[in-house]
Amino acid sequence: MKAITANALQDGAVVYLGDDDQWTPHLSSAARFEDGDAKDVLAAACSRIEEITEAYLISVDDSGAIIGRETIRETIRKGGPTVRLDLGLQAESCG
C-alpha cells in the first residue's frame, strides 16, 4: 500500500495526506491507498501548491508502518534526525 508524503510549503515540515484529505504530521493518521489508486491521488495532491511541495508516494503495510528500501530514510523523515532526539516529531513523543 501507499501513503502520500510531502513537505509543508510554509515551514518545510514533513506531512502526510490524512483520511480527511488534510495534511497531518503524523504518519499514523495518514490515508492508505491501494498501489493502483495512489498515482491519481498523488497527482491531485501535487496540485495543492499553496499547501505543500515535493509530494511523493511511500510504501506502507496494512498497519501503516513504513516498508521497502526507503525505510531508513522515511523513518528519519517521520521522527527527526537520529543524532538529535530532542528535535523533530520524535521529541514530542518522548515527553
Added chain:
Amino acid sequence: MYRYDEFDATMVAERAAQFRGQVARRLSGELSEDEFKPLRLMNGLYLQLHAYMLRVAIPYGTFSSRQMRRLAHAARKYDKGYGHFTTRQNIQYNWPALVDVPDLLDDLAEVEMHAIQTSGNCIRNVTSDQYAGAAADEVEDPRPWCEIIRQWSTFHPEFSFLPRKFKIAVTASDNDRAAVRVHDIGLRLHKNEAGETGFEVIVGGGLGRTPYVGHTIRDFLPKEHLLSYLEAVLRVYNLEGRRDNMYKARIKILVNAEGADHFREMVEEEWAQVNQPGIDLPREEVDRIHDYFEAPAFETLPANSTTLEERRATNREFARWLRVNTVAHKAPGYAIVNISLKPIGGIPGDISDTQMEAVADLAEQFSFDEIRATHEQNLVLPHIRKDDLYGVWAALKAAGLATANIGLVSDIIACPGLDYCTLANTRSIPIAQRISERLADLDEQEALGELKVKISGCINACGHHHVGHIGILGVDKKGEEFYQVTLGGSAAEDASIGEIVGRGLSSGDVVDAVEKLVEFYKKERKDGERFLDVYRRLGADPFKEALYEAA
C-alpha cells in the same frame, strides 16, 4: 578585514528585497515549485528531509564578532538554537521556515552577510587558508585576492549559468590548508626565482563521484593577470563543458577528456583573445582592496611568554591543548588558536547559539575581532597573545569548545548524511560519533598523530572521503546502510585520491575497521611516520589484510 563598499550594500539589500517578493509569490501560489526552486537555490535555500536549509556565505572563512553574534541570533530566532559549519567555510541552518527566510536574510544583511553564491551553477563562495594573514608559513595574505575573486565572480553575468557549480580555493602557503588540488580551480601563491609572488594555477581537481587531483596549467601567473586568466579558464569551461549530463558537467571531466596539455592550450588561446586590460584590475584598485586586509596592530612582544610557560608546566590538560590546537603565528608573542567543533561523540561542525556568542566574545576581546571558519568544520581565533592563551583556553573549556584534537583521529569531517540530507543514502554523523567515542582517549589520539578520517553519506562526497587518510563512503544496499573504506587519500599539498580497499561493511563493523587500521598502523610505523606515510610505504595489501582478516 573584509568589508562592504556601497555596491555590496546595495546589491545585497536589493537581492534580499527581490527574494522577499519571490517568497510571497510562492506562498500565494502565484509561483509553482518548479518556478520557485531555481530562485530559492540562487539564494542558498534548499529543501532537506525535515525542513528548509539555508546556507549562509562566509567569504574565505573570515568573519567578525558582530557577524558571529548575528549568526547566533539567527540560530535562536529562526532555527533551533544551533548552526552547522560546512566543508566550504559556510554555515547552514537546518530548520528555517520559508515564511521567515526573508526576515532572516534582512537580519544578516545588516551585518554584511548573505546567502549569495552558496548554491546553483555559478562560481561559489571562494575559500581559503583559515590561517590567512596570521600563519608564519605564508608568502603573503591570500585574502585580498580572494576578495578580488569574490567581487569579480558575484553575479558575473557570463558565469551565472555554468554547466555546473564551480569552486575556487586560494592558498599562500606550501602547507596547503585550503585543499587547492581538489578544487575546480586551485590557486597557490608562491615566489618565483626572481622573488616575485604569483599564482600556480591548478585546474580540474574535485571530489564527487569522479574524483581527480587537479593539473597545474601555469606554474607562475603574475598576480596582476589573475582575473583575465580566470576569465579565460571559465570561458573555455562555459563553452566546452558538457551540459548533456550533469554528472559529467564539472570542469574536471573536461580537463581530463581534453588532457591537461590541450586544456592549457585552449586556455592560453582564449587568454590571448580576452580583453586583459579591461578585466584585470588597475594597480590602484588592487591596492585599495589590499588595504581592507591591513594586518591588525600587533603589539611588539617577546617571542615567549613566561606566564604561558608557567601554566604549561603546571597544567597538563592546557599543555596538551597548546600542543594540539595552537599554531605558530607570524607575529612574535602571538599564536593561532584552533577551536574544535568535534567534541568526543559530538556532531562535527555543529555549534550552539551560546557557543557562538562565547566565540564572538573571545574574538572581540583577544583576537582583534576576527574569527575564521575552516573547511575541516572547525573555527579559528587567528591572533591571540600568548599571554592570553590560558584565559582563552579556560573560557573555551567552559563553553565546551576546548577539545584538543585538531588534525587527530576524532577531528572527523562528516557530511550531514541521511539525518538531514535528501541526497544521502546513509547516515554519516553517527559513524563519526562512534569512531570518536571508540578512540576517545586523547593521549592515545595524540600518540597516533595526524590522521584524517572523512565520511560521506553518498557518492557526492561532501564529506571528502576520497581525500581522507581513512575515507568512509556510505552506500545503500537494498535498503541497508553499508560503508566502504578508502585509504591513502590526502587533500593537502601531497594530494591523492584514496583507494577502495574492499567490500562494504555494516555500520558496526566500520567502526571496528577503523580501530583495526589504527592498530595495524601502530605496529608498522617507524619514527615520525604518519598513518598516510605508512600506507604509502607499504601499499594497500597489508592494510587490506589487517582489515579483513578473520572478520
